[in-house]
Amino acid sequence: MEKVKALGLLSGGLDSNLATRVMLRLGFEVTALNFSSPFCNCTRKDHGCKNEAKRLADELGIPVRVEFMGQEYLDLVRNPKHGYGKNLNPCVDCRIMIFRRAKDVMEETGAAFIFTGEVVGQRPMSQKLDRMNLIDREAGLTGLVVRPLSAKLLSPTIPEQRGIIDRETMLAIQGRSRKDQIRLAREEFAMSENLCSSGGCMLTDAHFAHRMRDLLDHDAQAGVKDARLLRLGRHFRISRRLKIVVGRDEKENGKLERMAAPEDFVFHPDEASAVRGPLSVAKGTFGRDDLALIGAIVARYCDGAGDAPASIRYRRKGGGPSWVIAARPATEAQLAQWRV
Numbered sequence: 001m002e003k004v005k006a007l008g009l010l011s012g013g014l015d016s017n018l019a020t021r022v023m024l025r026l027g028f029e030v031t032a033l034n035f036s037s038p039f040c041n042c043t044r045k046d047h048g049c050k051n052e053a054k055r056l057a058d059e060l061g062i063p064v065r066v067e068f069m070g071q072e073y074l075d076l077v078r079n080p081k082h083g084y085g086k087n088l089n090p091c092v093d094c095r096i097m098i099f100r101r102a103k104d105v106m107e108e109t110g111a112a113f114i115f116t117g118e119v120v121g122q123r124p125m126s127q128k129l130d131r132m133n134l135i136d137r138e139a140g141l142t143g144l145v146v147r148p149l150s151a152k153l154l155s156p157t158i159p160e161q162r163g164i165i166d167r168e169t170m171l172a173i174q175g176r177s178r179k180d181q182i183r184l185a186r187e188e189f190a191m192s193e194n195l196c197s198s199g200g201c202m203l204t205d206a207h208f209a210h211r212m213r214d215l216l217d218h219d220a221q222a223g224v225k226d227a228r229l230l231r232l233g234r235h236f237r238i239s240r241r242l243k244i245v246v247g248r249d250e251k252e253n254g255k256l257e258r259m260a261a262p263e264d265f266v267f268h269p270d271e272a273s274a275v276r277g278p279l280s281v282a283k284g285t286f287g288r289d290d291l292a293l294i295g296a297i298v299a300r301y302c303d304g305a306g307d308a309p310a311s312i313r314y315r316r317k318g319g320g321p322s323w324v325i326a327a328r329p330a331t332e333a334q335l336a337q338w339r340v
């Protein structure tokens, strides 16, 4: 008999991992769908493959599609219809966007339904019962989203009503504790690793959310590259038109230089001086006074000059002449006032 096709949202975390194993055990032909965005923290350093969902799909022997949400996701973060969670995480709108895309893929692949690793009551914003119903409805998926880990607590879905899924094979996990999931992983699937939740989303991090808010407030055209830059370095907001990003180590210096736009200015200690220090990028426009402040910030992170003025060279990233300024290091109080 031909297997029924199902499309699973696979983040790579424990819950979606378990939901996928449950559906595979029931004999469904599963395709995994993974979403990434500039805010994903879904990598594991101990694996060669950077995308945990891909690695997991390989392990489970199922095909996986990875979809990147770029500018449209940034637009959503700027103005979410259903508001934010604790920080800048627009979870309800984010899930609606993901589910809408999943619906397209479901239809494209001939899957009978989608399934997720969601657990009722686990996340305050998007995994409450009323929010789950709203998300399914707005995505046009009412009755077609199976949540194997909590299905027994939810209204029967269309696949259950049609007998494609036996409700008794579903689970009744709820709440924030992960004890039930860990037991399931160990006892029923003999899993000994990857028993923690997925890396998560930078928008739920208060510090990152603050940087993101600053970006959205000051740059109406902010794009994916700008959002990615928020993960690197120390950030200082000098004025509405100017932000400085200072590398924290050599690796970041290199990344910052590569990510700088041709119109950005790059600052670093003058090679001819004995001073050593980070690479910094100025994004925006600046005048003479701002230039002195930029120099002071860069000098603050240089070694070798003490409180004496440091020679700082700067040039446009895209090429052209370079100039040198002498700058005394900024004080901690000044840095604190600009730090984002």
Ligand code: SF4
Residues within 6 Å of the ligand: 089, 090, 091, 092, 094, 095, 126, 201, 202, 203, 204
């Ligand atoms: S935590 Fe981030 S990725 Fe997850 S639903 Fe919320 S906004 Fe989307």
